[in-house]
Amino acid sequence: MKKDTSRRLFLKKASLGSAALTAAPMIFASGYKQKLLLNRIYEPLSFSVNDQINLGLIGTGIQGIFDTKAALMVDGVKLVAACDLYTGRLDRAKELWGDDIFVTRDYRELLNRNDIDAVIVATPDHWHKKIVVDALKAGKHVYCEKPMVQKWEEGQEIISAQKSTGKLCQIGSQGMSSLGNEKAKQLYEEGAIGDIVMLDFYNDRYSAEGAWQYPIPPDANKDTVDFDTFLGSAPKVPYEPKRFFRWRNYRDYGTGVAGDLFVHAFSTLNYVINSHGPNRAQATGGLRYWNDGRDVPDVSITLYDYPKTDTHAAFNAAFRINFIAGSGGGGGFKLVGTEGEMEVGQESITLKRSKLGMVPGGYSMISFTEATQKKISAEYAAQNLEPRASSLSTGETTWEAPRDYKGGHYDHFYNFFQAIRENGKIVEDPTFGLRAAGAALLANESYYKKQPINWNPSTMKLV
Template sequence: MKNNRRLFLKKLGATTGAAALTPSVFANESIQKEFLGRKGEMRSDQPIRLALIGAGIMGTEDTNTALRHDNVSLVAVCDLYDGRLESAKQKWGDHLFLTKDHKEILKRSDVDAVIIGTPDSWHKQISIDALKAGKHVYCEKPMVHSVKEGAEVIEAWKNSGKIMMVGSQGLSSLGNEKAKELLAEGAIGDIVYAEGFWARMSPEGAWQYNVPEDGNEQTVDWKRYISNTTDREWDPMRFFRWRNYLDYGTGMSGDLFVHLFSSLHFITNSRGPSKVSSMGGLRYWKDGREVPDVLLGMFDYPESPEHPGFNLSLRCNFVDGTSGTTYLRIVGTKGSMDVKWEEVVLKLNSNAESDDPFMKEQAKLRTASGEEDRAKILPPRETVYAAERSWKGAHYDHFGNWFRAIRTGGTVVEDPVFGFRAAAPALLCNDSYFQDRFIQWDPVNMKLI
């Protein structure tokens, strides 16, 4: 028996991509824990010179993360507010070329790739302009401001020969990758239902961003900002708190649901839902915003070659005591997985057959020898897969994926086709809410029905 166990452990250690199981796995406990790690990074002597277009909160976070990688430098920054341009120079150096016109960035021969961290209303045009100018593109999610814009970006990308990555960084997380592996192995059986939840409590998390005292028409290029949407008089709220307004942002679903769609589609290989519905309301943030602060979405995923038919429920609110808790739960015929970027909790139904190959083999041996089946130590019913402390995070790895593809001519985990298939149901969730109706979507051909 001991030799059989030793052989099993040896095989397990040779095949798993995670660290060894803790000793408690064979104890009479209900939970086991496994640590997830990442292999070493690919190093390259090929430099990548970046420009940032949109130096707000996420653009700054993206740039700081990108610059943690070897042989990556920042050469230029574009923003419509003087204060952000000055701040960029203080953070990243006096050498930067600074401008309020993104086309000046794209003319520069010393720019290899751009990070687009603008309001959603500018994602499509700047992405297309950058691709046509021969630049690689990292565009924050959602990839587009409306469903009708998706085909244009995809076409520009395919014609460019450049690498475009959409910025739902959770796709490069250890948690999502482990969940994908577990689902493919049949750990929870066939998927039947999924649900996602996202909550934020702080004012800034609910888009109550700071409005600087010097934010005015002299320091902001307001005319350029609104040039592709409704003409309005200067309004600092619409510039500095743009996510609250439909002309520039995409609401809770475009900001947060899109992460959950991205993770779900990555784990299941799904192309998306065929039916979309939502409801919600403006319950707390009575600050003039045009979008709800509580949103519920329901989605029907048809049977496809990639997966059985299942239903998805998403929830989001901006007044919640969980202080930002987020998760995606995938439920199957044998159990469920709670998926976070840094952790997966696998829970098996009490009547589910164990997938432990050692336990299965021992049962066969007992049956063959005619032994009477007797009481035994049951395998764990819950397994926690957690990222090692040394992991640098999903955001870091997402940029690593982009840089690797640029240097090798490879592919990325979230190209424009994937990015649009995640953005479309999020944007249609808004349409369902404001139009008060079900919306039919063709996830294969990426078209409204």
């Protein structure tokens, strides 16, 4: 549906006023403020042992454990194997999921097992491409943590491997399948905010853990950590536990704040407005506080340009990260349009619409005589620039997920496993994943080169 048609339908509903609120809960009377519930209906699932999806975990660190816990909430899924380069995490896997699971420090042993249908890849970023391609070629469906790749050039190999093998590959920006994203997309397509003019995203943190200073276990040593394998294609360096347990802090293994946090925002943004992404980025920032040996910034600001397409106007996006935010931390994702704004979260969304003032007030009229002011007011009144309908469509509505909502992380895995069972469609395939990762990684390219970077969002290549 074209944007102008959607907008007219939204305004037509809005002009019905409060009497229509029950039938069409997204509409407002003048100045209306309300809260409504989002809803998700899951198909009842029941599977025999022979019908279950057997899952393998590659990378049993923080995110790997959170991913697996979410995955196992879905009926008919069983973890049968786990892989990690630190033996303590293999012990943790057995502690969490039973002594009968197979554990290994070599992911290839896991891929060689015939009893595994799908794998989660939750390794450091520089291993994503290699393991995902190997897993797809081994006949496994893949759930790959974001960002899909460490370098945008690696993305096409994953896309090709997925297409040639026919196996599914879901990229793990877990909020993608959430109720909040779903509602935001519906509202945007109905014209609720008019034409988009800006995206404002920020993530503030105020803790060592939030800044990736993760604890290093006391038993970490050259025997318990396979450091040489961890390095992979990265430059060879002597054993250093900080590089292994705090790998996000190093360009050799991670992607900085852009790959960890920007990519979530790009996934949501591109999904909601049905976009391929930006065509230009300019970044700044620096290492302002966490001088612990890292070589990535802890404060980052990047401005992006989105070109006009069939689904959105040309607009600008501002991405900001601060790992030493004295306010205590917080975050936000706000779509701002010509007629309203949406604050989007995984479990809630708030839509605000205001009346655009078109008639001059006392500020600009003060320099005219009383007689001239009356004439100017009469001229504006005759033009009817602020019709009653513009007031009827203003107000604020917040949609919230119910208390028993299983969460966006569950929904993303539910989508993945249902697509495996039914040969269905996943929400975030490798092409979508590369567009999200590629846009995020432009921030790094710009920051280190100290110049604006141009990008073709259709071909997913630098210009």
